Each structure stands twice: as C-alpha cells, then as structure tokens.
Amino acid sequence: MAAEGQNGGDDGMMRIGKRCYVSNLAWKTSWQDLKDKFRECGQVVYANVTRGDDGRSKGWGIVEFENPDEAIAAVNTLNGTDLGGRRIAVREDREDRDVKQSLEGEEGAAAAPRPARAPRGRGRGRGRGPRAPIEGEPSGFQVCVQGIPWKFTFHLF
DNA sequence: GTTGAGCGTT
Numbered sequence: 001m002a003a004e005g006q007n008g009g010d011d012g013m014m015r016i017g018k019r020c021y022v023s024n025l026a027w028k029t030s031w032q033d034l035k036d037k038f039r040e041c042g043q044v045v046y047a048n049v050t051r052g053d054d055g056r057s058k059g060w061g062i063v064e065f066e067n068p069d070e071a072i073a074a075v076n077t078l079n080g081t082d083l084g085g086r087r088i089a090v091r092e093d094r095e096d097r098d099v100k101q102s103l104e105g106e107e108g109a110a111a112a113p114r115p116a117r118a119p120r121g122r123g124r125g126r127g128r129g130p131r132a133p134i135e136g137e138p139s140g141f142q143v144c145v146q147g148i149p150w151k152f153t154f155h156l157f
Numbered sequence: 158g159t160t161g162a163g164c165g166t167t
C-alpha cells in the first residue's frame with residue numbers, strides 16, 4: 001500500500017527550510033507589511049523585522065511559512081519586488097535554526113551530518129538505478145578531490 | 158525630517 005502521500009503524519013523530517021530572509025526593506029516597513037506581502041505566496045506563520053534601539057528597523061526581517069515549498073516560491077516570486085516603495089530581496093535562511101532544535105531530541109552518538117535542505121530531485125528513480133542519465137544534462141552531483149601531491153601541476157590546453 | 162550593511166527571539 002502507499003506508504004506516503006496521504007495522511008499528514010509528520011514523522012519528523014518535515015520541518016526544514018521554512019524560513020526566509022528578507023532584506024533591503026524600507027525603514028517604514030514593518031513585520032505586518034511583510035506578512036501581508038508574503039501572504040500571497042503562502043501562509044505566513046511568523047514574520048519579524050529587526051529593529052534598533054530607537055525602534056528603527058534595520059532593514060531586514062525574517063519570514064516563516066507553513067511549508068518549505070512556499071518559502072521557495074516566495075523567494076522566486078517576491079524577490080526583487082516592490083514593497084514600501086523599495087525593492088526587497090528575499091533569500092533563504094542561512095542557518096537552519098529550526099532543524100537543529102528539532103534534532104535536539106536525540107542527542108548522543110547520533111551525529112546528524114547535514115540535512116542540506118533536501119535535494120530537489122524531481123522524479124524518483126523508477127525501476128533500477130538512481131536516476132535516468134540524461135545526455136548533456138548535469139546530474140547535480142559534485143566531486144571533491146583532495147590529497148593531490150605537489151608534483152602534479154596544472155596542464156593548460 | 159536623515160542613513161543602507163546585514164541573519165533574529167522564543
């Protein structure tokens with residue numbers, strides 16, 4: 001039977017990359033304005049604008065969505081749009097604070113390497129093999145080589 | 158009424 005797809009059972013691996021970093025905000029822009037603006041792209045669960053001591057906004061804020069997909073959509077949609085008379089820059093969160101807090105339940109030998117924001121692999125390898133190799137299209141994988149002896153030099157063609 | 162680099166709190 002289907003093991004996934006229905007039933008909103010959050011087994012735990014579902015809370016990642018929901019927050020967005022919004023910068024280049026106008027000084028008059030408040031967190032309510034952000035929430036109202038990002039509301040078009042999804043359900044904003046949390047919105048905050050950093051302020052100084054006098055209450056003046058620093059020009060950047062944090063917006064959290066109900067789903068990570070909405071956050072990505074907001075970045076591609078509201079990024080570079082006009083808000084408060086100024087062009088805002090929407091970006092993904094640099095750190096996953098929420099993810100770390102979620103994993104705090106199981107500490108010890110369980111060393112979580114790096115969630116890395118879940119690979120956006122579209123389509124699952126149906127049949128055998130990780131993926132259907134497409135000629136001329138990058139697989140997305142990266143290769144890291146280290147430990148190269150100094151006797152090796154660059155060869156420019 | 159001003160200015161413009163930058164990731165915050167539970």
